[in-house]
Amino acid sequence: MEISKTYSPQDIEKKWYRYWEDAGYFAPKGEGKPFTILIPPPNVTGILHIGHVLNNTLQDVVVRYHRMKGEPTLWLPGVDHAGIATQNMVEKELAKEGTTRHEIGREELLERIWAWKNEKGNIIIDQLKLLGASCDWNRQRFTMDEMLSRAVKEVFVSLYEDGLIYKGKYIINWCPRCVTALANDEVEHADEEGKLWYIRYPYADKSDRYVVIATTRPETMLGDVAVAVNPHDSRYKELIGQELILPLTGRSIPVIADDYVDKDFGTGCVKVTPAHDPNDFEIGRRHDLPQLLVMDEYAIMNEEAGAEFAGLSRYQCREKVLELLQQQGLLEKIEKHEHAVGHCYRCTTSIEPYLSDQWFVKMQPLARRAIEVVENGKIRFQPARWTKVYMHWMNNIRDWCISRQIWWGHRIPAYYCENCGQMIVAKEAPERCDKCDSRRLRQDEDVLDTWFSSWLWPFSTMGWPDDTPDIKRFLPTQVLITAPEIIYLWVARMIMSTLHFKDVIPFDTVLLHGTVRDDLGRKMSKSLGNSPDPIDIIDRVGADALRFSMIFNTPKGADVIYSDAILETGRNFTNKIWNAYRFIMMNIEGIEGLPQREELELELADRWIYSRLAETTLEARNHYENLALNDATQAIFHFIWNDYCSWYIELAKDRLKEDAGSSSRLTAKYVLLDVMQASMRLLHPIMPHITEEIWQSIKELFPLPEEALIVAEFPEAKDADMQPAIRDEMALMQESISAIRNLRKQVNLPPATLVKIVAKTADDAQNALFEAYQGYFNRLARVETIESGKDVEKPKPAISAVVRNIELFLPLSGLLDIEQERERLQKQIDKLEKDLTGIKKKLDNQNFIQNAKPEVVAKERGKYSEVKTKLELIQEQLQDLA
């Protein structure tokens, strides 16, 4: 068989993905308690970015692990219609064609978006497949599917009937470019260098007196309905109740007192503009002030602003207002002022607080149980610190503005009678007004916030409101894996909705992972242009290498610093595995008269590698269970690379050369194959493709009961395989071999030169071990003969080393640089003496002897004699040099 020297993942990854998908392995199989993960649905507009890679790799690893444990496993996939984002995208296309959504109208825009969705909406799904994601694609959902739309309407009507949805006037965050309301969470705040203008408002009594107010937004003064001061501000006591003249408008406005006013801000006098500032809105409510709207939805000044301002943008208006105030001598001074300004999370336009009719969900009644289930541990966050973040938000929850003034989304199921104004909320469009019987009904123009469909994800995807078999079987799900940014937007709301409508928790564990950042610590984002294209990476190194590298570098919940450099670890590892496999295939055509494992004649290396395999299996299992995926990765990586490749394979080489049919040869072949196939099981969740390829190939030589690795059993560690005594014997061999290699290096012996070694051992067991496994020294340290014994004569001249209580000598026939050797030994002596002093100090301390745990004291004593022995032996060697 011809196997290439370097691993090329492209064909292999595609081949096995197709195989799994065609064979239906992604669907839940079997009986028992299922394991379910809900995908955080990516935007239908999306293309895969590095953050998706992290999120979906973590999910796939967990899903594959549980599938291998034999649980009926479901990873339920889907995409989100992403209201504003998607509409924006299509609107951009319209702009290129020189038209707008208002010109083509609602119907046509929706047709365009659906066409766009059908054409490009599956891109991200296809990309997830390239990553190896083992979702059950037959269950793929879309938030605007018939099934999910039905759930949305059902929920809206139900909440409305329960009084949990209401319509109200409210000051909301408004994006004048997207022409829509934004939820608080959709507004991004950034500190900006602005100005504070001090403006004089004259008294209405025609005296020359005036008060000075400070504002960051002079254009909104046109909507002022009052000036407010703090009631405890002694400077303005007599001002309260007075009337002022609002400059540029001539309107008369009152001075009121309100605790909200900060005495130290500006002059302590503030203008009150209820229709254009959220705090002023609250003040206005408390004082029953009118709400004077002076801008339209595009942030263009309207007639109420006055004829000379109408039609100006908010920025043009500001210029004009300032200019006129200046002319009239009413602008007292200007100061620099840094303040936070809100921006639209989509288009970064400055948001405008805006008064309008909106729909709201009352959140407090829903939050109560969602708090309980986290308090009593039914739902756990990992890492646990996110619990506090969740609780803080839930305990201060505000009503949720769910209406959006766009067209793409679930339209609000509210209808208005054109005749009598009656409002009807219903799942199906009513034919007649239930009050006046008119047929002239008009549906609410607004659509629902995108999150209003995704907060129903745990049950809407399973067919709710019908009581489907899937709901019975898979709800509640187990683990939700997502980013902490959407704890409020999504996670908390799913907990509330699922408790409210299904009376169960949606999942029991929430794993929050970090953000992917670049090497400067900046979040990877399209706008910064610092995000690599994952598909390009997959083309270069393969999905397995990418997955491995991400997880290897991602401790639970921590941010990942990504740079292309981390990919090397994964790529090199795939290549390492590939070559180990290649070596096996080059040497093993098959196993003649395949023995049972019990019949094998296992030698030290065999027993040792099985023992290490068992330890690694146990570790991997624990780490997978605890979602400590990077720990699992590290353990398996270390086992395959260091234990299996560097030691076991190297030691097996000589045995493979032995006569065909010899017991040692047969055993080595068996163990090579067996440990390899078991390693592939451990690694499969992380690197699914290469492991399947190798495992399937081994299956042709070696009996394996399952038909595919993806559904093969995840190994369990057997206690009997973990043999500390064997480990210790092998460790002594390894330490000795390394010491000899080190000696060789000291005198720069070429690799081809064979050496004779003399070992002065301390007991017979050591002699027996060295005797029995001379071959190990020969293969791994190029040792021709090793003469060992308790009373061997120390050769001279020689360089030497100490392993535990054994002295190793490499005799030198030629010249020995005595000075250099003396220096080397002295360095070791210095180090050991320092160690010994430290240990002695501890043991001489009565407090330590009395207070420390007995096993710690015993350990310290053992260490003392060990170090002391070694020290004495090296000192002896130093003397012998002279």
Added chain:
RNA sequence: GGGCGUUUAGCUCAGUUGGGAGAGCGCUUGCCUUACAAGCAAGAUGUCGGGGGUUCAAGUCCCUCAACGCCCA
């Protein structure tokens, strides 16, 4: 303004009940040893951010200061 997180080898980061400082990459030296140079072998490298405290014992617990980052208002 409030909350959270981070600070360990040149870089990116592990380090779970306090008890001999680790990985990957990088670096030095020697090797094309027929599985792998994307490799092998041998090495060097840390006042565990500063200060204080608890303890026989602190990277690990407590207090404090500093720098950086994130979230919320």
